[in-house]
Amino acid sequence: xxxxxxxxxxxxxxxxxxxxxxxxxxxxxxxxxxxxxxxxxxxxxxxxxxxxxxxxxxxxxxxxxxxxxxxxxxxxxxxxxxxxxxxxxxxxxxxxxxxxxxxxxxxxxxxxxxxxxxxxxxxxxxxxxxxxxxxxxxxxxxxxxxxxxxxxxxxxxxxxxxxxxxxxxxx
Numbered sequence: 001x002x003x004x005x006x007x008x009x010x011x012x013x014x015x016x017x018x019x020x021x022x023x024x025x026x027x028x029x030x031x032x033x034x035x036x037x038x039x040x041x042x043x044x045x046x047x048x049x050x051x052x053x054x055x056x057x058x059x060x061x062x063x064x065x066x067x068x069x070x071x072x073x074x075x076x077x078x079x080x081x082x083x084x085x086x087x088x089x090x091x092x093x094x095x096x097x098x099x100x101x102x103x104x105x106x107x108x109x110x111x112x113x114x115x116x117x118x119x120x121x122x123x124x125x126x127x128x129x130x131x132x133x134x135x136x137x138x139x140x141x142x143x144x145x146x147x148x149x150x151x152x153x154x155x156x157x158x159x160x161x162x163x164x165x166x167x168x169x170x171x
């Protein structure tokens with residue numbers, strides 16, 4: 001086995017599950033997430049020799065994944081339906097309370113503008129540090145930290161207003 005193959009296999013072994021988790025958060029479809037991860041690793045294999053800094057592997061892979069997700073929208077023309085996403089039911093949740101909580105949180109995260117949603121997902125889902133997020137998104141670290149702060153505040157405000165509406169409806 002060549003040195004490149006060993007490096008690649010180690011890279012896949014370490015980062016596959018993290019990349020899949022992030023891809024799933026981006027597209028919310030298991031099959032598409034698997035395709036994104038597979039395409040990410042294919043591109044990583046082709047460009048593995050260009051990777052100089054081993055400390056930059058995770059941000060490098062996440063950047064490839066984000067670009068692959070963007071390419072998906074360039075290639076595909078979506079069929080539109082009259083069904084709202086809110087009417088679709090997640091049949092995999094174990095309890096109704098857990099399902100409702102997860103749905104509300106995902107919906108509110110989805111309502112955040114992309115400039116706030118993406119750093120929040122990178123931090124919460126991928127466990128990236130502020131420096132890593134700055135590198136992945138090609139932003140200043142202070143900008144990233146500000147966006148994370150604002151994203152959390154917007155999410156907290158939206159979730160608390162949802163709680164108030166639910167309490168008002170039950171009275």
